[in-house]
Amino acid sequence: MEETKVLETLRDDYAERYGFRDEATYLYETPRGLSRRVVEEISAIKNEPEWMRQFRLRAYEIFLKKPMPTWGADLSGVDFDRIVYYARPTDRPARSWDEVPEYIKRTFERLGIPEAERKFLAGVEAQYDSESVYSNVREDLARMGVIFCSTDEAVQKYPDLVREYIGTVVSIADNKFAALNSAVWSGGTFIYVPPGVRVEYPLQAYFRINREAMGQFERTLIIADEGAFVHYVEGCTAPIYTEDSLHAAVVEIIVKRGARVRYTTIQNWSNNVYNLVTKRAFAYEEATMEWVDCNIGSKVTMKYPAVYLLGRGAHGEVLSMAFAGDGQHQDTGAKMIHRAPYTTSLVQSKSISKGTGRASYRGLLKVYPGAEHVKANVSCDALLLHDVSRTDTYPTMEIQEQNVHIGHEATVSKVGDEQIFYLMSRGLSEEEAITMIVNGFIEPIVKELPMEYAVEMNRLIALEMEGSVG
Amino acid sequence: MAELTLQKRAPEAEALRALSERLGDPDWLRRLRRQAFEALDGLPFPQPRSRRLDLDWRAFEVLLPEEAPRMEGRRARLQLRNGVPVAEGGAELPEGVVVLDLETALERMPDLLERYLHQAVRFDTDQMTALNAAFRMGGVIIYVPEGVEVSEPIVLQQELTESGVAFFPYTLLIAAPGSRLTVIDELGGPTLDRPALTSGVVELYAESGSVVQYVAVQRWGSHVVDFTTRALHARRDAAVRWVNVSLGARLSRAVIRAHLLEPGVAADLLGLYIVDGDRYIEHDTLQDHIAPHTTSDLLYKGVLRDSALSVYSGLIRVHHGAQRSNAYQANRNLLLSRQARADSIPMLEIEANDVRCTHGASLGPVDEEHLFYLMARGLSRSEAEHLIVLGFLQEVLERIPVERVREEILEDLEAILFPAG
Numbered sequence: 001m002e003e004t005k006v007l008e009t010l011r012d013d014y015a016e017r018y019g020f021r022d023e024a025t026y027l028y029e030t031p032r033g034l035s036r037r038v039v040e041e042i043s044a045i046k047n048e049p050e051w052m053r054q055f056r057l058r059a060y061e062i063f064l065k066k067p068m069p070t071w072g073a074d075l076s077g078v079d080f081d082r083i084v085y086y087a088r089p090t091d092r093p094a095r096s097w098d099e100v101p102e103y104i105k106r107t108f109e110r111l112g113i114p115e116a117e118r119k120f121l122a123g124v125e126a127q128y129d130s131e132s133v134y135s136n137v138r139e140d141l142a143r144m145g146v147i148f149c150s151t152d153e154a155v156q157k158y159p160d161l162v163r164e165y166i167g168t169v170v171s172i173a174d175n176k177f178a179a180l181n182s183a184v185w186s187g188g189t190f191i192y193v194p195p196g197v198r199v200e201y202p203l204q205a206y207f208r209i210n211r212e213a214m215g216q217f218e219r220t221l222i223i224a225d226e227g228a229f230v231h232y233v234e235g236c237t238a239p240i241y242t243e244d245s246l247h248a249a250v251v252e253i254i255v256k257r258g259a260r261v262r263y264t265t266i267q268n269w270s271n272n273v274y275n276l277v278t279k280r281a282f283a284y285e286e287a288t289m290e291w292v293d294c295n296i297g298s299k300v301t302m303k304y305p306a307v308y309l310l311g312r313g314a315h316g317e318v319l320s321m322a323f324a325g326d327g328q329h330q331d332t333g334a335k336m337i338h339r340a341p342y343t344t345s346l347v348q349s350k351s352i353s354k355g356t357g358r359a360s361y362r363g364l365l366k367v368y369p370g371a372e373h374v375k376a377n378v379s380c381d382a383l384l385l386h387d388v389s390r391t392d393t394y395p396t397m398e399i400q401e402q403n404v405h406i407g408h409e410a411t412v413s414k415v416g417d418e419q420i421f422y423l424m425s426r427g428l429s430e431e432e433a434i435t436m437i438v439n440g441f442i443e444p445i446v447k448e449l450p451m452e453y454a455v456e457m458n459r460l461i462a463l464e465m466e467g468s469v470g
Numbered sequence: 471m472a473e474l475t476l477q478k479r480a481p482e483a484e485a486l487r488a489l490s491e492r493l494g495d496p497d498w499l500r501r502l503r504r505q506a507f508e509a510l511d512g513l514p515f516p517q518p519r520s521r522r523l524d525l526d527w528r529a530f531e532v533l534l535p536e537e538a539p540r541m542e543g544r545r546a547r548l549q550l551r552n553g554v555p556v557a558e559g560g561a562e563l564p565e566g567v568v569v570l571d572l573e574t575a576l577e578r579m580p581d582l583l584e585r586y587l588h589q590a591v592r593f594d595t596d597q598m599t600a601l602n603a604a605f606r607m608g609g610v611i612i613y614v615p616e617g618v619e620v621s622e623p624i625v626l627q628q629e630l631t632e633s634g635v636a637f638f639p640y641t642l643l644i645a646a647p648g649s650r651l652t653v654i655d656e657l658g659g660p661t662l663d664r665p666a667l668t669s670g671v672v673e674l675y676a677e678s679g680s681v682v683q684y685v686a687v688q689r690w691g692s693h694v695v696d697f698t699t700r701a702l703h704a705r706r707d708a709a710v711r712w713v714n715v716s717l718g719a720r721l722s723r724a725v726i727r728a729h730l731l732e733p734g735v736a737a738d739l740l741g742l743y744i745v746d747g748d749r750y751i752e753h754d755t756l757q758d759h760i761a762p763h764t765t766s767d768l769l770y771k772g773v774l775r776d777s778a779l780s781v782y783s784g785l786i787r788v789h790h791g792a793q794r795s796n797a798y799q800a801n802r803n804l805l806l807s808r809q810a811r812a813d814s815i816p817m818l819e820i821e822a823n824d825v826r827c828t829h830g831a832s833l834g835p836v837d838e839e840h841l842f843y844l845m846a847r848g849l850s851r852s853e854a855e856h857l858i859v860l861g862f863l864q865e866v867l868e869r870i871p872v873e874r875v876r877e878e879i880l881e882d883l884e885a886i887l888f889p890a891g
Contacts, residue, residue: 353823384823387793393818397831402805405834412788412820412827 014240014297018111019270021239022103022210026129029087032213034080036060039183042086046152046186049159059172059182066176072362073300073331078274083215083246085184086130093125093132093150100126100134107208108134111237121233122201123148127218128208130186141199146230147192148203151219154190161192166221169252169280169308178278181217181250188218188249193228193259202231202264202450209238209245209273220251224259224287231262233450237297238270244299245273253281253289257311260288266453269297271328277303285311285340292448294321294457295330304362306335309343309371320349321445324357324389333363333395334378338371338404347378350442353389360392365399365406372403380410383441483507485532486604492534493573493607496580499587506593506603516596516697518723520781520813521750525695527597530636530667532605543570543578547625552632553608553639561622567651569624572609572640582613586644590673590701590729598669598697602638606671609640614649614680623652623872633662633693639670645680645708652683652871658718661691665720672700676708678732683711683871687879690718692749701727707734713870716743716751717882727756730764730795741770742866744883745778745810755784759795762822768799771866773859775887777809785817786827793824803833804862806855806887856888 028045030038039060043053068075094100097114108114108126123137125148132150141148147158154162172182189205209216224230238245247269255261261281269275275298281289291305307316318334336345351359361380382391393410415437423433439446439458446454486507490500517523538554547560548569555571563569568579576583593603610626628639641655657670668690676682690696696719704710716722728737737757745751757766772780782801803812814831836858844854863883870876 382818382820384820384825387823388790388821389823391818391820393816393829395816395831397814397833399813399833400811402808402810402835406832408814408816408829408831410816410818410827410829412818412825414823414825 014270018237018268019240020110022107024089024103024210026087026089027091030085032082032084034083034085034184038085042184042186045088048155051163052155055167055172056183059179062173063176063179063183066179068176069302072302073329075274075300077244078246082213082243084211084213085215085217086186087211087214088131089128090131090133093135093153095136097134104128104133107210108206111206111208121204122199123203125150125189125205126208127187127205129211129214129216132187137203144197145194146197146199147190149190151188151190151221152186154221158190158192161223162190162221165223165252165254166219169254169282170250170278174278177248177276178250181219181248181278184215185217185219185250188220189222189232190220191222191230191232193224193230195225196227198229199231202233204233204235207234207236209247209269212241213243213245215246215248218249220249222253222261222263224255224261226256227258229260231264233264233266233453235266235268237268238273240270241272243272247273247275247277249277251277251279255281255283255287255289257285257287262290262292264292264449264453265294266457267295267297267301271297271299273298275301275303279303279305281307283307283309283311283314283316286313287311288315290317290319291334292319292445293332294445295332296323298328300329300331302331304333304335306337307345308337308339309345310339312340312342314340314343316345318347319445319448320347321442322351322359324351324353324359326355326357329358329360331360331362333361335364336366336376338367338374338376341370341372341374343371343374345376348444349380350445351391352383352385352438352441353391354385356388358390358392361395361410363395365395365397367399367401367404367406369400371401374401374404376404376406378408381441382412383438384412384414485534489532489534489605489607496576498584499576502588502593503604506600509594510597510600510604513594513597513600516598516723516725518721518750518752518781519783520752520779521721523695523721525667527601527636527667531634533607533632533635533637538571538573541570541574543568543574545569546622547627548610549627549629550608550610551629553637555608560625564618564620566615566618567620568611568613570611572611572642573607575611579613582644583611586642586673586675588673590675590703591671591699595699599671599699601636602640602669602671605636606638606640609642611642611644612651612653613644614646614651616646617648619649620651623654626653626655628655628657630659630666630668630690630694633664633666636667636669639668641672643673643682643684644675645677645682647677648679650681653685654872654875655684655686656689657687658689659691662693664693666694668694668696668698670696670698672698674700674702674710674712676702676704676710678706678708681709685713685715685870685872685875687715687875688718688722689882690722692718692720692747694719696722698722699725702729702737704728704730704735704737706732709736711738711740711869711871713740713742714753715879717879717886719749721750723752723754725754727758728766729758730761730766732761733763735761735764737766738869739766739768740866740869742863742879743770743772743780744886745772745774745780746776746886748777750779752781753783757784757786757797757799759786759788759792759797762791762793762795764792765796766798769866770801771863772812773804773806773863773883773887774810774812775806777807779811781813781815782831783815783817784829785819786829787819788822788825788827790821792822795822795825797825797827799829801831804859805833805835806859852888859887
């Protein structure tokens with residue numbers, strides 16, 4: 001079939017655009033493998049207070065005890081003994097771009113980070129392997145009390161805030177990878193937005209794995225105080241190696257009364273990264289939490305952004321887009337946990353499976369007794385491009401309250417011959433027709449991205465099809 | 471009618487031999503029983519998803535018949551009590567059509583049985599199917615020869631009137647190529663004081679070009695813990711309507727699998743369940759598209775009151791190469807009380823790209839606006855609720871083929887949902 005050839009080259013330019021590597025020299029790195037000593041070393045290098053050292057050690061013990069998940073994607077390729085848990089490229093994050101070491105600067109310049117910052121961002125943080133190498137926030141925001149820095153820096157500068165919230169949304173015992181992250185975490189973003197402050201431009205972080213067999217364990221903590229608003233965008237890429245890397249982040253978000261947080265992820269790891277991430281938000285009264293989660297890269301992703309709707313009238317959304325190319329398994333989804341009355345949630349998932357790619361939607365919608373007048377809707381659409389492509393949908397609903405309205409729908413389809421025929425009869429080439437159909441399919445998610453990212457996403461999905469029909 | 475004395479025995483190896491002896495099983499069936507019995511301990515127990523059940527099948531006694539009357543197998547209605555055929559009646563069936571208890575059928579058509587028995591539901595699926603294969607007695611076979619059309623609906627009435635026992639109903643339906651039939655399979659009995667265990671198996675074989683309507687109505691007494699595994703093997707161009715109605719039992723877990731083996735199969739899968747008190751009902755469905763150009767359309771609807779709990783778990787699986795498959799699945803639940811709960815787990819596993827699959831699930835209380843509308847027309851609140859419930863179930867009810875069956879189900883649901891009125 002002609003149309004099955006289309007999209008075959010999508011991500012074929014990954015090696016050229018993102019897959020390059022630096023011959024980096026590290027100031028410090030731990031030996032491969034994990035031990036109590038490695039955990040203590042990481043804490044010592046960071047000169048952490050005792051409570052954080054204890055936090056790590058407790059988590060390490062739990063990590064040893066927790067079993068690997070037996071559900072979801074195949075994780076048999078994860079080898080905890082082969083991984084480097086910590087590699088430090090620089091002394092401290094730079095405040096101005098000029099201070100960033102030359103080779104790292106080159107990397108991020110190739111990825112377009114400084115350019116993006118000049119154009120439309122309120123602040124940028126860049127993490128290279130384990131440590132943040134650059135972090136900057138606009139002065140006016142800093143004056144209003146907005147904190148935007150690496151989580152390591154926050155432990156030193158704002159220990160009370162970090163100590164109050166870290167591990168409260170995602171417990172260190174939540175799952176094996178959350179425990180691992182809690183033991184060896186490094187970098188990640190800390191954001192605090194004071195009451196009533198609206199950060200009108202997105203804050204951005206860019207995560208880059210450079211080293212082979214690297215484990216990146218960033219820890220992100222976002223606190224939006226009452227009535228605040230912030231939009232945080234993260235992007236991820238890595239070079240292509242033969243040895244697999246592991247990315248196991250934990251993201252905790254607290255959305256206080258009346259506040260709104262939007263968290264956008266463009267995950268474009270290379271195809272040798274296991275991406276196993278725990279993302280969770282607590283949304284209090286009248287608060288809104290939105291996850292916009294785009295997964296294009298990685299070898300295996302297991303990620304189910306969650307919103308715990310804890311206060312009356314809270315609203316949660318997950319807009320999820322997954323693209324599973326040859327050999328990739330995107331096991332993604334959403335969790336909506338309704339614990340308060342009059343809470344609402346919306347999950348919209350779109351996935352595309354290409355070649356032998358497999359995209360799975362796995363979700364949980366839970367309504368606790370007493371959470372009356374909940375309205376929740378989950379819809380999942382899957383597009384299959386080839387006859388060897390695979391898609392799954394596993395949405396679980398546990399509803400323990402009667403006075404609620406719950407809906408779920410899922411569809412699976414292919415790019416229809418009739419749709420292609422229609423567009424071609426209007427004068428489009430087959431390639432243009434398929435591009436248009438695929439773009440239309442993901443449009444509801446893409447339109448939620450900041451303009452620059454939407455353009456990039458469309459470019460990823462569409463321009464790569466050039467010359468692929470025939 | 472012959473008087474029956476029932477002898478109770480613990481389900482052990484001797485009981486098994488005695489059973490085979492009594493029933494005069496052929497060698498292959500004895501072997502099958504023994505295999506199933508030996509496999510028992512190594513097999514998983516089909517634990518209900520949302521209600522923990524600690525159940526030891528050895529605590530129940532197995533029924534053994536002293537003597538069973540011989541059936542002709544030529545009538546459209548067959549009645550069994552505790553696994554023993556007790557009466558047949560109704561219209562005369564066309565030439566070659568057989569409706570018989572399994573024991574008699576084993577004498578008359580052993581080869582046919584050997585070919586079909588436990589092909590669709592393997593005895594080693596889990597402990598409950600193995601128990602059925604090992605200790606089953608009675609059971610029913612319906613056979614319609616090639617090209618024969620049975621216009622009268624065939625009615626099976628399987629009754630359990632004992633408590634403290636384990637009981638293993640079995641229905642085997644073989645629709646030869648090009649045949650047509652409708653079967654109503656009614657399982658029921660009074661509520662008794664001591665618990666009973668039922669583990670039923672139903673195997674439906676819809677050969678090429680056959681048109682099969684099969685309606686199972688479960689009305690066990692509320693002392694019964696019920697497991698049932700039902701499977702369909704549908705061949706080229708077969709058209710099947712399969713309705714599962716669950717009204718009784720304290721706890722019921724039904725596994726329903728439709729295997730669409732050859733192109734052109736169309737399967738219409740319907741379910742209706744009414745649950746009250748603290749009863750539990752679980753449905754576990756599979757729409758298994760193995761061949762291309764197959765269609766399955768599933769609709770399961772349930773109404774729950776008091777602190778009843780239902781679980782619906784349904785998987786659409788489209789195998790690699792099963793192109794041009796259409797599969798639809800919907801589960802809708804209406805909750806009449808705040809303590810009632812309905813879990814819904816719809817799943818898709820799709821390995822072919824030229825397919826159309828959708829699933830949907832919903833639940834909610836009776837809509838206040840609908841109530842308001844009807845009450846504004848002069849109805850009382852309970853009358854309005856009543857009407858809305860009937861309207862909700864109508865979509866499934868109207869697709870049940872026999873008028874009498876529809877009416878009896880309506881009566882039952884009235885009795886369960888609106889006992890005062």
